[in-house]
């Protein structure tokens with residue numbers, strides 16, 4: 698089950714990128730034996746700063762065909778980590794690939810939000826999009842550990 702994170706903007710070298718790479722790498726390695734992963738980060742850049750609609754077009758183009766589309770959005774569903782793991786496990790069992798879309802400073806254009814199969818919120822507060830990448834990467838790793846039955850999550 699391929700997991701893709703499509704995000705607006707290029708993250709420079711630094712602690713956030715290190716964390717994302719570390720969690721996605723661990724998610725892929727740990728999940729390999731039970732059908733989870735690999736996870737890839739795809740960054741899109743609206744070089745001419747044309748705004749949310751132009752970003753949405755780039756994001757949509759980057760989403761792998763046939764993948765379940767999940768928008769990261771503060772207006773989406775708030776779920777527990779075990780519930781998130783169960784959803785991920787369900788998609789894996791149904792042989793679906795999944796793509797998480799993270800918007801830029803203005804968010805995800807409504808037209809793209811309307812196309813999502815699911816919308817996931819990390820709470821009503823708005824987080825910087827670069828931090829949302831880190832948090833999502835950690836939750837993916839955590840979900841993999843929950844599905845594997847390891848003590849990482851301390852249920």
Ligand SMILES: C[S@@+](CC[C@H](N)C(=O)[O-])C[C@H]1O[C@@H](n2cnc3c(N)ncnc32)[C@H](O)[C@@H]1O
Pocket residue numbers: 768769770771772798799800801802803804805817818819820821822823824825826829
């Ligand atoms: C700075 S936020 C943009 C917020 C903007 N007000 C909006 O309408 O979406 C950039 C991106 O980070 C993600 N994000 C920020 N806070 C979030 C939250 N609480 N839950 C899920 N995703 C969030 C979303 O993908 C959002 O498009």
